[in-house]
Amino acid sequence: MDWVPFWVSLQLGLWVTVILVVVAFPLAWLFAFSRRGWVLWLESVFSLPLVLAPTVMGFYLLLFLSPNGPVGKFFLDTFGLRLAFSFPGIVLAGCVSSVPFMLSGLKTGLAGVPASLLEASATLGKGRAETFWRVVLPNMKGGLLSGVILTFAHTLGEFGVVLMIGGSLPGVTKVVSIAIYERVEALDFGAAHLYALVLILVAYPGVLLLNHLQRRGARRSR
Amino acid sequence: MIHFCLDKTIRAGGKAFRLDLEYALTAGTFLGIAGPSGSGKTTLLRCLAGLERPEAGFINSGGEFWFDGLRKVFVPARRRNVGLVFQDYALFPHLTVLGNLLYARNDRRRALEWLDLFQMADHAHHFPRELSGGQKQRTALARALVREPALLLLDEPLSALDENLRDALGEEVRRVQRQTGVTTVVVSHSRREIDLLATEVMELREGHLDPSRHQLE
Numbered sequence: 001m002d003w004v005p006f007w008v009s010l011q012l013g014l015w016v017t018v019i020l021v022v023v024a025f026p027l028a029w030l031f032a033f034s035r036r037g038w039v040l041w042l043e044s045v046f047s048l049p050l051v052l053a054p055t056v057m058g059f060y061l062l063l064f065l066s067p068n069g070p071v072g073k074f075f076l077d078t079f080g081l082r083l084a085f086s087f088p089g090i091v092l093a094g095c096v097s098s099v100p101f102m103l104s105g106l107k108t109g110l111a112g113v114p115a116s117l118l119e120a121s122a123t124l125g126k127g128r129a130e131t132f133w134r135v136v137l138p139n140m141k142g143g144l145l146s147g148v149i150l151t152f153a154h155t156l157g158e159f160g161v162v163l164m165i166g167g168s169l170p171g172v173t174k175v176v177s178i179a180i181y182e183r184v185e186a187l188d189f190g191a192a193h194l195y196a197l198v199l200i201l202v203a204y205p206g207v208l209l210l211n212h213l214q215r216r217g218a219r220r221s222r
Numbered sequence: 223m224i225h226f227c228l229d230k231t232i233r234a235g236g237k238a239f240r241l242d243l244e245y246a247l248t249a250g251t252f253l254g255i256a257g258p259s260g261s262g263k264t265t266l267l268r269c270l271a272g273l274e275r276p277e278a279g280f281i282n283s284g285g286e287f288w289f290d291g292l293r294k295v296f297v298p299a300r301r302r303n304v305g306l307v308f309q310d311y312a313l314f315p316h317l318t319v320l321g322n323l324l325y326a327r328n329d330r331r332r333a334l335e336w337l338d339l340f341q342m343a344d345h346a347h348h349f350p351r352e353l354s355g356g357q358k359q360r361t362a363l364a365r366a367l368v369r370e371p372a373l374l375l376l377d378e379p380l381s382a383l384d385e386n387l388r389d390a391l392g393e394e395v396r397r398v399q400r401q402t403g404v405t406t407v408v409v410s411h412s413r414r415e416i417d418l419l420a421t422e423v424m425e426l427r428e429g430h431l432d433p434s435r436h437q438l439e
Contacts, residue, residue, distance in 0.1 A: 114312070116308050116312035117312055117314060119271075119299070119306075119308070120308060120312035120313075120314075121314075121325075122272075122273065122298070122300045123271050123272075123273070123299050123300070123302075123304055123305065123306040124300075124325060124326040124365070124369065125300050125301075125326070125369065126300055127300055134325065135314060138316040139314075139315065139316055
């Protein structure tokens with residue numbers, strides 16, 4: 001069995017998860033605490049990947065990321081980086097496709113931190129940064145972990161968007177889900193089974209942990 | 223002395239009114255403000271703590287302006303030396319009782335002294351979820367006092383406790399306040415709670431302090 005697609009998927013999952021943890025935090029904070037009307041519109045835009053067909057996202061991302069598209073041209077001219085049919089391109093596409101999963105976990109986690117804890121920290125002489133690290137983060141561990149697990153698992157299983165942006169370049173953009181698709185097309189069901197089984201074995205503990213955390217959280221809040 | 227004159231619009235229950243009051247707290251005073259729900263009690267405490275900004279007026283603590291509407295001065299909560307005990311205690315659930323005090327002031331010896339004063343030393347390594355309502359309240363008080371604040375603010379501190387515990391803890395709070403001499407403001411909808419704690423009592427109705435204040439002691 002060719003293990004390279006797993007390596008590509010793993011790298012993709014890690015890059016997307018790490019980037020989204022950093023990028024999605026300020027957005028999740030805004031969505032959790034702001035009551036401004038335009039925030040609802042913005043939040044809905046970031047939720048679109050949940051309901052859009054991956055091909056719709058893939059199509060528009062391809063237009064944006066291609067060497068003639070606005071984003072693709074900028075990256076090519078500025079950094080000499082070609083996004084379409086490259087690993088950085090599928091990382092960017094994976095971020096767009098998985099952002100609602102990270103946002104959902106972070107937002108739930110942040111909303112679960114009572115405002116009085118932040119205010120108590122302020123009256124105890126602590127600034128925003130210290131309050132964030134010592135009060136907010138420890139009290140939203142469940143939400144953060146849920147965002148990380150869902151984002152990583154969703155990215156591992158990403159197919160449509162990655163195929164449209166990255167194609168199937170072995171060792172570069174060919175991820176496990178694409179490898180399964182190609183094995184099925186070649187009627188090599190044995191290899192497809194093996195690939196799928198490994199994916200299930202990786203995904204199941206993550207989902208199990210997620211459900212365990214949610215059950216524990218529900219028990220504590222009762 | 224803490225002298226404040228506050229002006230702020232309060233919107234509650236579909237109506238709006240002005241919090242418009244002035245008071246001079248002499249050092250060591252235990253002022254109690256009683257008033258019905260929605261009369262502006264909590265807003266008053268939040269303005270004094272620096273969690274809300276009044277529209278006009280001033281707050282002067284020993285010559286230092288924490289707020290001055292004319293000169294656009296607003297010292298945020300973290301830079302005011304104020305201890306606030308929240309109605310829901312607001313203890314950090316991921317920290318032990320001792321951890322909550324050390325968060326406020328990283329001085330283990332002082333933290334243990336305060337826990338001892340509130341008879342909480344045996345529970346130093348317990349988490350808030352393992353404590354009773356009275357123990358949580360004692361921890362919240364110790365945490366607010368460990369920084370030795372210039373002003374202690376108590377928001378309905380006894381209302382969540384049963385009657386026996388309320389009397390016992392009320393007595394304890396008075397003892398500690400007398401012992402430390404910290405200037406204290408307590409607000410509550412319960413006149414009984416205010417009478418139990420404070421040495422000087424005012425009524426707050428729709429944002430105005432009743433001028434007919436009287437001394438209990």
